[in-house]
Amino acid sequence: MDNPIIEVKNITKNFKGLKAVSDVSFQIEEGKITGMIGPNGAGKSTTFNMICGYYPASEGHIFYKGQEITHKKAYDYTNMGIARTFQIMKPLGNLPVVDNVVPSAFFGRYGAKSLKEAREIALEVLEFTGLYAKRNVLAKDMGTPDQKRLEMARALATKPEMLFLDENMAGLNPAETEEAIALIRRINDSGVTIFLIEHIMKAVVSLCERVIVLHHGEKIAEGTPEEVMNDPYVMEVYLGTKGGHNNA
Amino acid sequence: MKGLSQYTIRKRIAMALLMILLLAIPLFLSGKPYLMNVFILIFYTSTMSMAWNLLGGMTGQNSLGHAAYMGLGAYVASLFVTKAGMNPWLAMVLSVVIVGGIAGVVFYPCFLLKGPYFTLVTIAFGETIRQFVINWDFAGKATGISLPFGAQSFAEFRFMSKVPYYYIGLAMIVGVYILMKIISRSKFGFALRTIREDEDVAAAIGIKPMRYKVYALIVSAMIAAMVGSFYAYYNRYIDPDLMLQTYSVEFVLPAIVGGAAFVEGPLVGGAILITLSEFLRNEFGAILPGINLILYAVVLLVVIRFRPVGLLGWYSQSKAKAFVDTKILKKTDADKEA
Numbered sequence: 001m002d003n004p005i006i007e008v009k010n011i012t013k014n015f016k017g018l019k020a021v022s023d024v025s026f027q028i029e030e031g032k033i034t035g036m037i038g039p040n041g042a043g044k045s046t047t048f049n050m051i052c053g054y055y056p057a058s059e060g061h062i063f064y065k066g067q068e069i070t071h072k073k074a075y076d077y078t079n080m081g082i083a084r085t086f087q088i089m090k091p092l093g094n095l096p097v098v099d100n101v102v103p104s105a106f107f108g109r110y111g112a113k114s115l116k117e118a119r120e121i122a123l124e125v126l127e128f129t130g131l132y133a134k135r136n137v138l139a140k141d142m143g144t145p146d147q148k149r150l151e152m153a154r155a156l157a158t159k160p161e162m163l164f165l166d167e168n169m170a171g172l173n174p175a176e177t178e179e180a181i182a183l184i185r186r187i188n189d190s191g192v193t194i195f196l197i198e199h200i201m202k203a204v205v206s207l208c209e210r211v212i213v214l215h216h217g218e219k220i221a222e223g224t225p226e227e228v229m230n231d232p233y234v235m236e237v238y239l240g241t242k243g244g245h246n247n248a
Numbered sequence: 249m250k251g252l253s254q255y256t257i258r259k260r261i262a263m264a265l266l267m268i269l270l271l272a273i274p275l276f277l278s279g280k281p282y283l284m285n286v287f288i289l290i291f292y293t294s295t296m297s298m299a300w301n302l303l304g305g306m307t308g309q310n311s312l313g314h315a316a317y318m319g320l321g322a323y324v325a326s327l328f329v330t331k332a333g334m335n336p337w338l339a340m341v342l343s344v345v346i347v348g349g350i351a352g353v354v355f356y357p358c359f360l361l362k363g364p365y366f367t368l369v370t371i372a373f374g375e376t377i378r379q380f381v382i383n384w385d386f387a388g389k390a391t392g393i394s395l396p397f398g399a400q401s402f403a404e405f406r407f408m409s410k411v412p413y414y415y416i417g418l419a420m421i422v423g424v425y426i427l428m429k430i431i432s433r434s435k436f437g438f439a440l441r442t443i444r445e446d447e448d449v450a451a452a453i454g455i456k457p458m459r460y461k462v463y464a465l466i467v468s469a470m471i472a473a474m475v476g477s478f479y480a481y482y483n484r485y486i487d488p489d490l491m492l493q494t495y496s497v498e499f500v501l502p503a504i505v506g507g508a509a510f511v512e513g514p515l516v517g518g519a520i521l522i523t524l525s526e527f528l529r530n531e532f533g534a535i536l537p538g539i540n541l542i543l544y545a546v547v548l549l550v551v552i553r554f555r556p557v558g559l560l561g562w563y564s565q566s567k568a569k570a571f572v573d574t575k576i577l578k579k580t581d582a583d584k585e586a
Contacts, residue, residue: 054448078454086452092445094509103442106435107454115433158453 005030005162005193006051011060013046013217020046022217023060028162033184033194035208037201037228039237043217044197045087045166051195052084052164053077064162078108083160085151087167087197093140097131098122100139100150101157108158122157129153129183145176149183156187163187165196169203181206205229213237255579262577270418274411284410286526288482291417292475294518295424297502298511299471302428304500305508306437307464308444309359310367312496313374314472319491320377321347321473322480326393327386336405340477344470351469352462359461371493378491392487395480405481413482420478421515424471428511431467440464505551507558516559 004027013021021043028034038044050057053074062070064080077083092100101122105112112118126132129149134142139150148168155163169180181203188194198204204211205225213221213234221231228234277283296318304310321343328339358369382390400408407413431437439460442450447457480486506517524547528540555562563569573579 052452074448074451075454075456078452084452086448090446090449092442092449094445095441099438099441103438103450103455104453106438112435118435118438154449154453 003030004028005065006195007063007066008047008051009061009063011047011050011057011062013043013050013055014058020217021050021214024214024217024219025060026212026219026222028193028195029210030193031188031191032209033188033196033207035204035211035225036195036197036214037199037204037211038214042214044214046217047214048084048164048166048197052082078158081109081159081161082164083108083155083158083162084164085148085155085166085168087170089144089147089151091139091142091147091150093138095139096136097139097142097150098126098135101125101153104154104157108160110157110159125153125157128186129156130179144171145180148172148180152183152187156192160192162193162195165194165198167197167199169198169200177203201229255573255577258577267422274414278409278411281410284414286522288410288413288417289526290518290522291414291421292478292482293498293522294502294515295417295421296472296475296499297506297514297518298421298424298428299468299475300499301503301508301511301514302431302440302471303464303468305503305510305513306432306444307440307461309461309464310500311370311468312367312493312500313370313372314468314499315493315495316374316377316491317347317351317469317472318476318479318495318499319381319486319488320350321476322486322490323381323387323393323476324473325477326395326480326486329395330393331386335403336477336481337403340405340474340481343477344473347473347476348466348470352466355465355469356462359458359465371496374491374493374496378488381488381491388487390488392485393480395484397484417478417482420474425511425515432511436460436463501548503558505548505558507560507562507564509557510560510564513558513560520559 006028008027009025010023011021011025012019012023024043024047036044036047049055051062053069053072053076056071060070061068064082067080069077069080072080098119102115102118105118105121105125110118110121112121123132123135126135129152131146131149131153134146139147142150148171152163152165152168165184168184169177172180177200184194184196184207196204196207208225211221211223211225211228212219213228213231215237220237221228221234223231273287274284277287296314299317300311300314324346325336325339325343328334328342329336334342355373358366358373361369381387387393398404398406400406402412431440439450439455442453442455443457443460450457450460476490479490502517502521503514504517505521506513506515525540525544528543532539532543551559
C-alpha cells in the first residue's frame with residue numbers, strides 16, 4: 001500500500017489469561033473507507049479500542065502517519081486529527097444536542113475561542129449530519145438513529161482526518177441504514193479517512209474499498225469486499241461448512 | 249441598548265431591581281441585627297454552596313468534605329492575623345491561595361476514585377483535617393482561635409454594626425455568582441459538564457478528565473477558603489467543629505434543593521432553606537425543642553421526593569416560567585437561539 005494513514009503491526013491484547021486479539025497487522029489507506037467484519041467475539045471492538053487509545057496493546061505497534069501512537073492516551077488523539085464514535089451510544093443526555101457538540105468545537109482542532117464561535121461550528125456540523133432541526137432537544141430524548149448521528153456529529157466537530165466508527169448502523173432499519181450510508185459517504189467525500197466496524201454486510205459492501213476479517217482474535221482474510229465474501233474460510237466462519245457440523 | 253431584544257432588556261431591568269432591593273435592605277433593617285444576621289448567613293452559605301456546586305453539580309464529583317476547605321481557610325487566615333499580626337484582607341488572599349494549593353496537591357490522587365468511592369474519601373479527608381487541627385497546639389487545639397476585638401476599622405475587617413458585613417457578604421455572593429456564570433459559558437465549563445455526563449466521551453474529544461477535575465476542585469476550594477476567612481472575621485471566633493461533616497451537608501443541600509444543574513440553584517436553595525430553618529427555629533424551637541429540625545427534614549424529604557431535579561429544574565419546565573417569559577419578559581422565538 002502506498003499511502004497508509006494508520007499502520008497496525010502485530011498487535012496482541014491479553015485480558016488476564018484471555019487472548020482477545022492475537023498478532024493482527026493491517027494498514028488503512030488515506031482517503032479511503034476501510035471496514036472490519038467478523039462474528040461476535042472476534043476481537044473487532046478490542047482491536048478498535050487499542051487503535052483509538054482506549055486501552056493499550058499488550059504487544060505490537062500502531063503508527064499514525066508514520067508516528068508511533070501505541071501508548072498515547074485517548075485525549076491526545078484529538079489534536080492529531082483522530083476521532084471515534086462509541087458502539088454503545090454515549091450522548092450527554094442532560095444537555096441539548098447542540099451542547100453535545102460544542103465541547104468538540106472547543107477542544108478539537110477548530111479550537112474555538114468563544115462560545116459564539118463554538119456554537120457556529122456545532123450548528124454547521126449538525127446541519128451536515130442532518131440534526132439541525134433537533135438542535136435544542138435533550139440528547140436523551142432522541143431515538144437510536146439520531147443518537148448514532150450525534151455520535152458522528154460529535155466526532156466530526158473535532159475536525160478529524162481519520163474517523164473511527166464503531167458499529168454505527170447497528171439497530172437501524174433499512175431506510176435509516178441507507179441514510180447512514182449516505183452520510184458516511186458524504187463524510188468520506190469531504191476528505192476524511194474512515195475505518196468502520198459493521199455487522200450489516202450490505203453497508204460494508206457498498207461503502208468499503210477494503211475489508212479485514214477477524215475470527216477468534218486473528219485476521220483470517222483481507223481484500224476487496226468481493227474477494228473477502230468469496231473466500232472459502234470466511235464463508236465457513238459466517239455460514240458454517242456444507243457438512244453441517246456447525247459449532248458456532 | 250441598541251441591538252438588544254426586549255427580552256434581554258427586561259431581564260436586565262429585573263436583575264437591576266433585585267440588586268437595588270438587596271442594596272437597600274440594610275437601610276430598613278439596620279436596627280434589627282437578627283434579621284441582618286439571617287441575610288449574612290444566606291450570603292455565605294449560598295456562596296459555599298456555589299463552590300460545592302462547581303465540583304458537584306457541574307463536574308459531577310460529589311464532595312461531602314467541603315466544610316474542611318472552609319475550615320482550613322478560616323484557620324489559615326486567623327493564624328496569619330493572630331500569630332503574625334497580618335492585615336486581615338491580605339490574610340484572606342493568602343488563605344485562598346494556600347488552601348487552593350493544598351486542595352490541588354493533597355486531593356489530586358482522590359480523583360483516581362469514582363462515584364461513591366470519591367465521596368467517601370472526601371468525608372475521610374474532611375475528618376482527617378479536623379483531627380489534625382484538634383491536635384495542633386499552635387492552632388489552639390479544640391479551644392479554637394479568638395480574633396482580637398477592638399475599634400471598628402475597615403482595614404482590620406472589624407465592624408460594630410452588621411451592615412458592613414452585609415455588604416461584604418453581598419459583594420462576595422454576587423462576585424462568585426458572576427464567576428460561575430462566566431465559567432458555565434466557557435470552554436472550562438463545557439469540559440466540566442462533558443466530564444459529568446461521560447468521562448470516556450470527554451477523553452474521546454480531547455478533554456483530559458483528571459486535569460479539569462483538579463482545576464474545578466482548586467477553584468472550588470479557593471472560594472471555600474474565602475468564605476471561611478469571612479466567617480472567621482464575622483464571628484471573631486473559630487474552632488475545629490467548623491469542619492464537622494454535618495456542615496459539609498449544609499452546603500450541599502441548597503444546591504440540591506435549588507437545582508444542582510443550574511448556576512442559580514444554590515442561590516435559590518440557600519435563600520429558601522436558611523429562611524425556613526431560621527423561621528422554624530424561632531417559631532417552634534421554644535415550644536417543642538427539636539421540632540424545627542423535624543419540620544426542616546420533612547421539607548427536604550418532600551423536595552427530594554417530588555422535585556428531584558431541584559426547584560429550578562422543575563421551574564424551567566413549568567407553565568410558570570412560560571408565563572413569566574412570554575407575558576412579563578416578552579421572550580420571543582429569536583431569544584431562544586441566543
